[in-house]
Amino acid sequence: MQLRLFVHVVQSLLPALGIAVELALASTLVAAVVGLGLAVISQGKSRLGRRLVKAYVEFLRNTPLIVQMFFVFFGLPFLGIQVSPFEAAFLSLALQHTAFFAEIYRAGFENVSLKSRDAAKAIGLSGYDTLRLIVIPQAVIRMLPAIGNEIVQIVKDTSIASTIAVAELTLRARDLTEQTSATYIVFAALACYYLILNGVISLGLRFAEKTFAYAE
């Protein structure tokens, strides 16, 4: 009887999976790219640029995502911008995780040992070649675990979108709890979805680590 309920919940949640994945994917892509841009600025010459990036990162790291999401969803209409819940959630996730990606990249660049860069200069590699052949491969491998964790965190954070009525997994699950008293089954199924999603990402991470192992 409980098994049937479980299966029913799993089936009911399936459509919502697509929304959650879409949200996570879109946010990850934007955050990964824009975050790189910010990291480059924070390594750059402009003192103002560095400070602005730092302030941005610090502010987003020290405030809860749920409040940021409310700020975006309820605040933007006041600027005359109409946003759908999905768009607000996407924007909010992207803003938050851009900051984290920027930090990951920054730490990654700084960690590639100065010795490697000096050695490359000594052999006579150009700045561009150094970057391509020495710095980036080493940095990428070092950053992969953190990037993997970040993507997992983005998937987990999609659950927060439920608070602004985005029809993803968690919201659907909450709706389903109205239909039954065995609510723990609903949450068990929900947990399974997230565990599987994040499990797949971890496997992908391990694969990526092997692929980039040539630099070691």
Place this chain on the structure above:
Amino acid sequence: MIDDLLYLLRASLNTLALSLISIGISTLLGVLIGVVCAFRVPIIPILNAIFVGFVRGVPLLVVIFAIYYSAPAFGIDIDPFAAAVTGLSFYFTFFVSEIVRGAVGAVPRGQFDAAYSLGLTFWQRARLVILPQALRSALPPMINTWLILVKGSAFASVIGVWELTTASTELAQRTVAPFQVYGASMLIYFAICFTLACFGSFAEKRLRFQT
């Protein structure tokens, strides 16, 4: 306007209370479990690994929902604050246990050798040599975990606990000024979290032994 700000500040006291209680419970339990796992007591490391995998993969919001909405099915009449504390404490206990487990593992083998060689008993070795070093190196990442917990306390609003986020939502609806209200709320959270983050950096600098 001042009244509104005071309203938010009063609510943030609740946030602090919720956070501090959860930090206390999860740190205490987490250290205990982490130490037990590091000393390879049977069974516990396996259970720890299972729970760690669980909290790493499942969102905190879902865990809090699960506890609040499932408790009645088990005959437990739970109030939102208790559910929030339970959820936060359970979740973060396993972040702490992993940090501590790793920290004990990171104490160099030579320290164990030296402590052995002086003829100290197991408890003396743990208390006087290993744990002081392990807990020192565990403190900065633990403080970071506390920071994440404080941010997570905002989820308590979704199950009806009156704290800063709940109050902000109420106020935003009442005054129809979401920018200002949520903006102020973020500033208050920022003040709390940034202070904690600075404390963490300070602790990290002070506790570093040069090798």
Place this chain on the structure above:
Amino acid sequence: MTMNSLVSVRDIHKHFGEHHVLRGVNLDVATGEVVALIGASGSGKTTLLRCIDFLEEFDQGTIEVDGQSVGYRVDASGVRRRRSEKENEFLRARMGIVFQSFNLFPHLSVIDNITLGPRYALREERASAEVRATELLKKVGLEGKARAFPATLSGGQQQRVAIARALAMNPKVMLFDEVTSALDPELVSEVLQVMKKLAAEGMTMIVVTHELSFARDVADRVVFFAEGVIAVQGKPSEVLDNPEDPRLRRFVQRFSQRTEASALPG
């Protein structure tokens, strides 16, 4: 079993997984004797030292220190049993060991490092333990450093504190595991001086070392390890001056060049 051996090692075998590291080692060390253990890396000398202090388990054989069996005991029916933790702790307390990487406790001051063992394992009062610790610091030449922390000391200073820490337990025998190998060359002699002084005072010492000039000057006996057994042993001049064993000859050639640089003054 030689009656006046302080340390008596009989037929010790040890495996690390597949690797048979110690293949039947026999060794006696008399009270007051200074024995140098030399040999290539992996020959088993460090492993033997650690077995004596029971920092490593050993599969076969017996080790006796001051009449007490270390680690295991053969009961009435001939079965080999592990001794209780308490017994092993007690035995370890009577042996002092100094490690290649010093292993000082970084979170404790120098004097707390030295008094930790006496206060907790020997249950001494803090005051009397500190008095003795101060004397030991004087002995190793680090009088003013009682309140300093290990991170502020040089390698040679840290190693001398490590020696004082081991001596604070009033050990019957002192074990040294390549204690100068991790030191910058100019810091080696200050440690060797302390060891020389200890030897002159009659401390029983087993020293694993690559410092052949130290072995020549201070050791009563030199023991050459190869492939898990003792290949050659005897007085320093016998062993080191004209070695017959080709492995020993190669070893002496290799390490004689190094010891030119860190030869003891005087």
